[in-house]
Amino acid sequence: MRRTRRAILTGVAALFAGCGQVSDGTDGPADPPTEQQPRETATDGSSETDTGTDSLDDHTEGPDCQEGTIVNANRFDPVEQLPLAPAGEDRTLVEAAVRDGGAEATSYHHEPPVPSGAYVAVDGRYYRLRADRTDSSEVPALVMGVEWRKGRTAPDGTDVVDFESLPEADRAALRYVVFGGGPERQELPSRGLSASQRPVPYPDGVGASRFAAADGSVWVRWKDREWEVWSDGRTTKDRYTYRVGVEAVADTDEAFRSHVRETYLLARSRFDAGEREILRAAAADQHRECAPVSDAMASLRETLSEDATLPPPFGYSWLVELDDGVYHVETMEWTV
Known part of the structure; x- marks a missing residue:
């Protein structure tokens, strides 16, 4: 099955030790919002609220899937990878x-x-x-x-x-x-x-x-x-x-890392439980969903689209903080 990229490549990048908005694959008006119940409260004071009532497993790619969304997450050092x-x-x-x-x-x-x-490094x-x-x-x-x-x-x-x-x-x-x-x-x-x-x-x-x-x-x-x-x-x-x-x-590598964090980092508290579940899965391996995407995926894309992107050469990219560091997250839509 040959897959082609259909929408906007987006990404997020990992700092030392860490999308344009794309279609969710549905047509017409959105379903009425459903009441959301808190799942738990995080120890850092952030909200751990479910994005929706459906399970991510309900959107797993199968042999009959004709279109979907892929999320990748990788660690990233801005000193090594951000400057042109x-x-x-x-x-x-x-x-x-x-x-x-x-x-x-x-x-x-x-x-x-x-x-x-874009950033460049000259003489340190x-x-x-x-x-x-x-x-x-x-x-x-x-x-x-x-x-x-x-x-x-x-x-x-x-x-x-x-x-x-x-x-x-x-x-x-x-x-x-x-x-x-x-x-x-x-x-x-x-x-x-x-x-x-x-x-x-x-x-x-x-x-x-x-x-x-x-x-x-x-x-x-x-x-x-x-x-x-x-x-x-x-x-x-x-x-x-x-x-x-x-x-x-x-003037130094560490100062540049700090500058990038202060300018672009999306803190862990910005994401609810469902969005973090997707990001964690992507960091562990790769997260794939068949269209129509889950409520959590739609919410994640909306959250990312509200913040400033990283500069070239990354195009649409964001720095996102997870439990164990900061990651570069890339999403893409595919269709048969």
């Missing part, structure tokens, strides 16, 4: 922002080169990033195609151009297509790569481009492979300018 690890040009940008109190960057993507709200200190778009413009571009297949070489009698002999703009354009507009990586596809109709920026114009001037394909020898490259005409591409700033939040 930018590389290449992105790392240079972050370091410049820390050193100079801010830096500018350009991108051909709608998203900034580094995400706002922790910072929160902010990226704001300050300008946009159009630059010249070529509509390009590139193909490489393992074992394929240029046709007999065809000149093959060394990559280093290409104009710099063409070298940048080939990297842009092969690496998807991101930083150059060491790894390449092992069997083949094919791309067509890709708008590729030429910010200084296409006048010196060998690809633009060619009548047909240009074969390029690069990284021990022979690439067929062609242009299907000229176009434009949007270029965005961003201002990247940083806010210092901690």
Whole structure:
């Protein structure tokens, strides 16, 4: 049975020593609320009230289940897993922002080169990033195609151009297509790569481009492979300018852990007995329910949706305190 993710991935993350709201799978108005009876009072003063009258066992996945919800919970150390690890040009940008109190960057993507709200660690200190778009413009571009297949070489009698002999703009354009507009990586596809109709920026114009001037394909020898490259005409591409700033939040690992706890932690007392039962089951292994989900599951999702999420790279994530620590909880809906 092939299962696909249908709604919002949500998560919660575990601190040292520790979802968007999704559909509950029902249609129409909710059932009238039922009277809830206290089950017990916790020693920490929190409420131990049942979320509903049904049992979690009534919602266990069976062979006929067509859709449901999965909850995972894992311990998480924010020092090891929360900060981004930018590389290449992105790392240079972050370091410049820390050193100079801010830096500018350009991108051909709608998203900034580094995400706002994310944390980074530089020289043992922790910072929160902010990226704001300050300008946009159009630059010249070529509509390009590139193909490489393992074992394929240029046709007999065809000149093959060394990559280093290409104009710099063409070298940048080939990297842009092969690496998807991101930083150059060491790894390449092992069997083949094919791309067509890709708008590729030429910010200084296409006048010196060998690809633009060619009548047909240009074969390029690069990284021990022979690439067929062609242009299907000229176009434009949007270029965005961003201002990247940083806010210092901690000078040590322990201070950063404390900052994350104070900013994001959902205390154990926020959850009632039914919600905690789901979270404990997820922490022990994994909790799975068939739709329609239990009252406790619906209540848990509502409780989580009321609080601030963790920043990128976790997307919709929350820090949740359980009996033995703080956990990263991830929920997803699936359907056949």
